[in-house]
Amino acid sequence: MPVVEQTVSFEDWADTNLAALQRFAAAVTGDPHSAADAVQQALVQVCWRWDRIQGNQNLYVRRCIVNAHRSAWRKWRRERTAPDVGVAEPVADGTSRVDDADMAARLVRQLPARQRAAVTLRYLEEREYAEIAEVMNTTEANARSLVRHALKSLRKLAEGGANG
Numbered sequence: 001m002p003v004v005e006q007t008v009s010f011e012d013w014a015d016t017n018l019a020a021l022q023r024f025a026a027a028v029t030g031d032p033h034s035a036a037d038a039v040q041q042a043l044v045q046v047c048w049r050w051d052r053i054q055g056n057q058n059l060y061v062r063r064c065i066v067n068a069h070r071s072a073w074r075k076w077r078r079e080r081t082a083p084d085v086g087v088a089e090p091v092a093d094g095t096s097r098v099d100d101a102d103m104a105a106r107l108v109r110q111l112p113a114r115q116r117a118a119v120t121l122r123y124l125e126e127r128e129y130a131e132i133a134e135v136m137n138t139t140e141a142n143a144r145s146l147v148r149h150a151l152k153s154l155r156k157l158a159e160g161g162a163n164g
Contacts, residue, residue, distance in 0.1 A: 017061075108154070129144050
Protein backbone atom coordinates (compact mmCIF):
# COMPACT_ATOMS: atom_id res chain seq x y z
CA MET A 1 0.00 0.00 0.00
CA PRO A 2 1.51 3.41 -0.92
CA VAL A 3 2.34 5.83 1.87
CA VAL A 4 0.13 8.91 1.78
CA GLU A 5 1.56 12.04 3.35
CA GLN A 6 -0.73 13.73 5.81
CA THR A 7 -0.76 17.48 5.38
CA VAL A 8 -1.94 19.69 8.16
CA SER A 9 -4.41 22.42 7.31
CA PHE A 10 -3.39 26.00 7.90
CA GLU A 11 -6.20 26.46 10.42
CA ASP A 12 -5.13 23.43 12.48
CA TRP A 13 -1.49 24.48 12.39
CA ALA A 14 -2.33 28.06 13.40
CA ASP A 15 -4.57 26.87 16.27
CA THR A 16 -1.81 24.60 17.55
CA ASN A 17 0.99 27.18 17.31
CA LEU A 18 -0.73 30.48 18.11
CA ALA A 19 0.24 30.66 21.80
CA ALA A 20 3.90 29.92 21.07
CA LEU A 21 3.94 32.47 18.26
CA GLN A 22 2.42 35.11 20.56
CA ARG A 23 5.09 34.41 23.22
CA PHE A 24 7.85 34.61 20.62
CA ALA A 25 6.49 37.84 19.13
CA ALA A 26 6.06 39.41 22.58
CA ALA A 27 9.68 38.64 23.40
CA VAL A 28 10.87 40.02 20.05
CA THR A 29 8.77 43.19 20.06
CA GLY A 30 8.72 43.88 23.80
CA ASP A 31 5.06 44.91 23.54
CA PRO A 32 1.97 42.68 23.54
CA HIS A 33 0.07 44.91 21.10
CA SER A 34 2.94 45.02 18.61
CA ALA A 35 3.32 41.28 19.07
CA ALA A 36 -0.31 40.67 18.16
CA ASP A 37 0.09 42.82 15.03
CA ALA A 38 3.28 41.02 14.00
CA VAL A 39 1.69 37.59 14.50
CA GLN A 40 -1.37 38.61 12.51
CA GLN A 41 0.76 39.89 9.62
CA ALA A 42 2.88 36.75 9.70
CA LEU A 43 -0.13 34.42 9.70
CA VAL A 44 -1.57 36.22 6.67
CA GLN A 45 1.71 35.68 4.81
CA VAL A 46 1.88 32.04 5.89
CA CYS A 47 -1.72 31.45 4.81
CA TRP A 48 -1.02 32.86 1.32
CA ARG A 49 2.01 30.60 0.89
CA TRP A 50 0.80 27.56 2.83
CA ASP A 51 1.17 25.02 0.00
CA ARG A 52 4.70 26.18 -0.82
CA ILE A 53 6.14 26.26 2.70
CA GLN A 54 5.00 22.89 4.05
CA GLY A 55 7.68 21.57 6.39
CA ASN A 56 9.26 25.01 6.89
CA GLN A 57 6.27 26.91 8.22
CA ASN A 58 7.63 27.27 11.78
CA LEU A 59 10.81 28.98 10.63
CA TYR A 60 8.99 30.95 7.94
CA VAL A 61 6.42 32.40 10.34
CA ARG A 62 9.13 33.42 12.83
CA ARG A 63 11.04 35.16 10.05
CA CYS A 64 7.82 36.99 9.12
CA ILE A 65 7.36 38.08 12.75
CA VAL A 66 10.93 39.41 12.98
CA ASN A 67 10.55 41.21 9.65
CA ALA A 68 7.18 42.70 10.63
CA HIS A 69 8.72 44.08 13.81
CA ARG A 70 11.71 45.48 11.95
CA SER A 71 9.42 47.14 9.39
CA ALA A 72 7.30 48.72 12.10
CA TRP A 73 10.42 49.91 13.92
CA ARG A 74 11.78 51.51 10.75
CA LYS A 75 8.43 53.15 10.08
CA TRP A 76 8.23 54.82 13.47
CA ARG A 77 12.02 55.12 13.97
CA ARG A 78 11.72 54.18 17.58
CA GLU A 79 11.16 51.18 19.77
CA ARG A 80 8.24 51.11 22.14
CA THR A 81 8.88 50.10 25.70
CA ALA A 82 6.85 47.18 26.93
CA PRO A 83 4.50 47.80 29.83
CA ASP A 84 4.72 45.47 32.79
CA VAL A 85 1.55 43.67 31.73
CA GLY A 86 1.51 39.94 32.18
CA VAL A 87 4.70 39.78 34.25
CA ALA A 88 4.32 37.40 37.15
CA GLU A 89 4.35 38.81 40.63
CA PRO A 90 6.76 37.46 43.25
CA VAL A 91 5.35 34.59 45.27
CA ALA A 92 4.79 34.94 48.99
CA ASP A 93 7.01 31.99 49.96
CA GLY A 94 10.17 34.05 49.43
CA THR A 95 11.52 32.26 46.36
CA SER A 96 13.53 34.39 44.01
CA ARG A 97 12.62 32.46 40.87
CA VAL A 98 9.87 34.86 39.78
CA ASP A 99 12.01 37.87 40.68
CA ASP A 100 14.83 36.51 38.52
CA ALA A 101 12.48 35.87 35.59
CA ASP A 102 11.02 39.36 35.92
CA MET A 103 14.49 40.92 36.01
CA ALA A 104 15.58 38.87 32.98
CA ALA A 105 12.50 39.96 31.01
CA ARG A 106 13.15 43.61 31.88
CA LEU A 107 16.78 43.35 30.83
CA VAL A 108 15.97 41.62 27.55
CA ARG A 109 13.48 44.40 26.70
CA GLN A 110 16.38 46.87 26.84
CA LEU A 111 18.31 45.11 24.07
CA PRO A 112 18.24 46.34 20.47
CA ALA A 113 15.60 44.57 18.37
CA ARG A 114 17.93 42.20 16.48
CA GLN A 115 19.78 41.13 19.64
CA ARG A 116 16.46 40.62 21.44
CA ALA A 117 15.20 38.47 18.57
CA ALA A 118 18.40 36.40 18.48
CA VAL A 119 18.39 35.79 22.25
CA THR A 120 14.69 34.91 22.16
CA LEU A 121 15.23 32.41 19.38
CA ARG A 122 18.26 30.88 21.08
CA TYR A 123 17.11 30.61 24.69
CA LEU A 124 13.31 30.87 24.74
CA GLU A 125 12.71 28.87 21.56
CA GLU A 126 15.90 26.76 21.96
CA ARG A 127 16.83 27.16 18.28
CA GLU A 128 20.19 26.26 16.75
CA TYR A 129 22.30 29.04 15.26
CA ALA A 130 21.55 27.84 11.72
CA GLU A 131 17.81 28.22 12.39
CA ILE A 132 18.34 31.64 13.95
CA ALA A 133 20.28 32.71 10.87
CA GLU A 134 17.50 31.48 8.61
CA VAL A 135 14.76 33.21 10.60
CA MET A 136 16.70 36.47 10.76
CA ASN A 137 17.87 36.27 7.16
CA THR A 138 21.52 36.49 8.06
CA THR A 139 24.58 34.27 8.30
CA GLU A 140 25.16 31.74 11.05
CA ALA A 141 28.26 33.67 12.13
CA ASN A 142 26.21 36.85 12.47
CA ALA A 143 23.56 34.98 14.47
CA ARG A 144 26.27 33.79 16.87
CA SER A 145 27.63 37.33 17.07
CA LEU A 146 24.19 38.79 17.83
CA VAL A 147 23.66 36.31 20.66
CA ARG A 148 27.18 36.88 22.02
CA HIS A 149 26.76 40.68 21.98
CA ALA A 150 23.31 40.39 23.53
CA LEU A 151 24.65 38.26 26.40
CA LYS A 152 27.49 40.73 26.94
CA SER A 153 24.98 43.60 27.05
CA LEU A 154 22.74 41.67 29.44
CA ARG A 155 25.67 41.07 31.79
CA LYS A 156 26.51 44.79 31.79
CA LEU A 157 22.88 45.74 32.36
CA ALA A 158 22.56 43.23 35.20
CA GLU A 159 25.75 44.46 36.87
CA GLY A 160 24.61 48.06 36.47
CA GLY A 161 21.23 47.22 38.01
CA ALA A 162 22.84 45.40 40.92
CA ASN A 163 25.35 48.16 41.52
CA GLY A 164 23.17 51.12 40.58
